[in-house]
Amino acid sequence: MEVNKDEADRCIELAEKYLTEGQKDKAEKFLLKAERLFPSQKAKDLLARVSAAGEGDTANEAEDVPRKRSRSNTTTPPRRVAKEQKEDGAGAAPAGADYTQDQKEAVSRIKKCKDYYEILGVSKEAPDGEIKKAYKKLALQLHPDKNKCPGAVEAFKAIGNAVAVLTDAEKRKLYDLHGSEEERISARRRNHGHQEYNYTRGFEADFTAEELFNMFFGGGFPNQTVYTRRNGRWQRNTDEYQQTRQQQQTGGYTIFLQMMPILILIVLSMMSSLFISDPIYSLHASPKFPVQRKTLNLKVPYYVKENFHTEYQGSLRRLEITVEEEYVNNLRHACYREKNYRETMLWKARNFGDRDLFTKAQNIRTPSCDVLNELQGRA
Structure with missing residues (x-):
């Protein structure tokens, strides 16, 4: 270079x-x-x-x-x-360092800057051409491959942010309006009594500092990236980007096809629920099932709708068998719970040696079991 x-x-x-x-x-x-x-x-x-x-x-x-x-x-x-x-020794590197005094002073100067205009060394009325020219000069001096001074990477990012904001009409306008307020709130920090520039404040660049450097100096972009400026903004158009978009679209279609069987099952279940008819009977009285009936065999009470005689067209004998099976199954479950509770209380009374509790446990009734035994006796 x-x-x-x-x-x-x-x-x-x-x-x-x-x-x-x-x-x-x-x-x-x-x-x-x-x-x-x-x-x-x-x-x-x-x-x-x-x-x-x-x-x-x-x-x-x-x-x-x-x-x-x-x-x-x-x-x-x-x-x-x-x-x-003095001039002979101005550009000499400090002992043991691989950078010059000029490079160190350039980094130190940017650390003390208060805004993007001061970083690039231009006025607030400077046109884009002057801003870009100032950036090129500083970029050659602060590029990390050239400048090994501590803080050079941050300074290089700072000039990248500065040129990205000040060459964008919308961002520059917003920066001119709100920059001073941001400086007071979050852009400046106190470090050992000195004000230093916060490189992350303000409006961030759309690209990395290295990409901006390549755009200005014609460097080769990775993955054949081409940057164009449209409507006052930098836009990227790359073969890889287009391929990635195509892959994303293809991946979306693939996921949709994979999810298709699940979606079909969901739709079918929703449709089937629409075609499920109301039950013919209920074992408990309700406003919907107010009419009481009893099965012919076990005399099990059940309840139907008021229009049962006109609406139901099936076999009444088969319906009553279904009612009796459901009723007996409910009794069996209830009887099991009652016996289990009674046995638990008896075990507790024996374990604690409590005679009163043991007597109470023995007197616990099991009505469902009694009804079930009665039905079995009828059968």
Whole structure:
């Protein structure tokens, strides 16, 4: 990238300076860094020169240093010398770090910004062209592949959010209206007495910071993604996205087909409930079944509707057999419950040694069992 080339040229200049001063180790260090950033023939030639330099050359260069320094001191004003020395060390990386002081200052500046305009360094009246130009400049400086300074990733996300909001007419309008209120409520946080920018505040971008970077610099998108701007908004149109939509639609049809048998069963059960007729009789009197009748065999009482004689067209003998079977089954269940309760109370009385409770348990009656025994005697 162009930024790498500029930094490599600066490293070569520093290497030449140190080589002139006889500091071969420092010169070699900056030349190797220049080769890593942006390989060039000039850096290779200087590295070969440093490697081939002998002790005599080093001594001669060391003797020339006082004369060159004296000439520069006599011909250059003191303020200019101080300025040049300051510029020579401004872009140098801190000891043991793989980032420059300029990169660190760029990240630190964005941390102190209060809004998106300040992040990009543009005015609130700046057009889209100026905003995009400012973003490109900062993106090259803050991209995580280029800037290894702590906080560079967050700063890179911040400029991505800024350009996404400020180049969208609707989002920019809302941001201008409500941004200051959000800053007071949630956009700013206090950290050791300093106000820092909250990178997650405000309106989020539609894409990731890396995708925005690729859109502006023509980088290849993963999965052949193509972004277009329509009606003031970025829209994505990808082959994979279309395939995913088709797969989702196909999957929906598949699920529908799988659920079809269950839906059919549900519909059939609902329809069958509509065709179920009311019962012909009831063992208990009710407004719907007010007329009492008795079976011919066991004399079991049951109740029918008022229009039973005209509505029922079946066999009366078969109906009474059904009534007697249901009545006897109900008695059997009730008798079982009564006996079970009586046996439980007797066991409890024996377990606690309670004579009164034992007497009461023995006197518990079982009316359903009595009726059942009576019916069995009739049969």
